[in-house]
Amino acid sequence: MPLWTKKPPARKTFRRTSGLRTTALTAAALSLALALTGCAGAGTTRPSAARAHAAPGPQAARFGTVDCREARCIALTFDAGPSENSARLLDILKEKQVPATFFLLGKRHILKYPELVERMAAEGHEVASHTWDHKILTRISEKEIREELVRTNEAIERLVGHPPTLMRPPQGRTNDTVHRVCRELGLAEVLWSVTASDYRTTDPALITKRVLAQSSRDGIILLHDIYRGTVPAVPGIIDALKARGYVFVTVPQLLAPGKAEPGKVYHP
Structure with a gap:
């Protein structure tokens, strides 16, 4: 017994x-x-709020050829690159005439593929920071947070001529210390509303299905071009969302005529 x-x-x-x-x-x-899923805390600013609170004036009227106060905008973002898959992704985005925002890692990525970073900027994409070595910022000291961000800022500036104004904290984990350091360095934090969990599957059809199921106006889609199944899913995602009436924009375009403010966190 x-x-x-x-x-x-x-x-x-x-x-x-x-x-x-x-x-x-x-x-x-x-x-x-x-x-x-990018829901890392209170006090976030929605894209619509950033647009509504923009200072009035002729320069704030529009951003490029898209006005997200009128258009059904959505932002496509990619984390943790560049990688060996990024050149193919850039070819697809160029063919589809879709801008994206790239949150790049420094070590083993920016350093390994500097020509791809230059190409991203040259082709109209937004180049942003995902830290140097993907450390979870809420688990390290303020000094280490600053090092993770400063090194990436400097590496991007050397390649594209200016430092990034946006960053995405690894795993979406952030806190008041991260906000303070970002404010000092001129960085706004950008989270997301759509994730395909593409780090868990190599199936492009499943990645596409997950993105389409979660997408809505002012959404920010999180994908990773470092994973094998992601880039093959991108054409189908773009075509399906365009068919639904969405217009693809970079994160700054999504916020315009507002501007991302350093130290603030943006989340749809």
């Missing part, structure tokens, strides 16, 4: 402990899920 049937008190204790452990694990999983 199993031991626990002979000792009811021990069985009850085990059940209570097990229940507490399950509750703790569930809470931790929910916390991670919130971060991974």
Whole structure:
């Protein structure tokens, strides 16, 4: 006979402990899920709010050829590149005439593919920071946060002629210290509303399905061009969303005529 049937008190204790452990694990999983979907805290600014609070004047009337106060805009963003897949992605975006925002990693990425960073900027895409080495910023010191961002800013500036104005914290994890450092460095934080979890699948059809199911006006789509299944999914995503009436823009275009303010967090 199993031991626990002979000792009811021990069985009850085990059940209570097990229940507490399950509750703790569930809470931790929910916390991670919130971060991974870009819901990393309160105090975020929606694109529509950024547009509404823009200073009046003729220079604030439009941004390029798209006015997201009128158009059904959506932003396509890619994290953690460049990679060996980025050249093909840039070919697709050029063919489809779609601008994107690239949140780039420094180590092993910007340093390895400088020509792709230059091409991104030359072809009208927004080049932004995803930190130097993808450290979780909420787990490191303020000095280390600054180093992660400064090194990436400097590497991008050397290649495109100016530092980035946008950054995306790894896993969407941020806090007041990150906000303060970003404000000092002239960076706004950008989260997302659509994720395909493309780090968990190589199936382009599944990636496409997930993106289309979550997309809405003013959405910010998170993808990773470092994964094998992502770039093949991009043409179908673009075609399907265009058929629904969406206009693709960069993140600055999505906020215009407002401007991303350093230290603020933008989330659809």
